[in-house]
Amino acid sequence: YHQIITVVGIVCLVACCTGADAQTDGGGQPDAQTPFFDIVDIFNAGDAGYNTYRIPALSVAPDGTLIALCAGRYDGHGDWVNIDTWIRRSMDGGKTWTEPMIVTDDGLNLVENATMIVDHKTGEVHLLYQILYQRAYHKVSKDNGATWSPPKEITYVFDAFKQRENYATEVLAMGPGHGIVLDNGRYVVPVWLSTSHAHRPSIITTIYSDDQGK
Helix, strand or coil, X not given: CEEECCCCCCCCEEEECCHHHCCECCCCCXXXXXXXXXXXXXXXXCHHHCCXXXXXXXXXXXXXXXXXXXXXXXXXXXXXXXXXXXXXXECCCCCCCCCCEEEECCCCCEEEEEEEEEECCCCEEEEEEEECCCEEEEEEECCCCCCXXXXXXXXXXXXXXXXXXXXXXXXXXXXXXXXXXXXXXXXXEEEEEECCXXXXXXXXXXXXXXXXXX
16 A cells, blocks of 8 residues: 545445336325335444444445445444444345344453445455554455454554654544545545544545555
């Protein structure tokens, strides 16, 4: 990965709908009294003993599998508690979901800002995340999110902002949500940096990779 110098908050659920299933008022228009969305709760506060779930991410894998990630905050709801990344997958468009599993964990440390990149050419799903807002990591799934590679640290990418741009970074994070793959194959991921643990003042920039994250 390299660096380039340079939305509304959502809850942990997925709404799945198809226009063909929507009822009409007889004139071809959707019936205002009929919900257009089917809502499925994916992560609920208190599940597995976790205080709350925040910072969701949702992507569609190359085979159409929905991958939902979320920060499970175990002993509080703030940013500096024991946080693990949970995952659930759906192979039927969001109607049913696999049992929740932890995909990133670092003991009592916070692990957060799960950010996915879906590469339809290689069939891979890439996952970036941070630990303690100090270290950045990269994992890869070759089976649509079912299993993941061991983590590879990529903190050096963010260190370059300190060295080259003289930006006194104390906090780093990516996303959250997802990055994109450009037509030329480049991966681009939004990140934000701050000079304070209070997360402000801060800047927004991007990092990129031209070799599938290698």
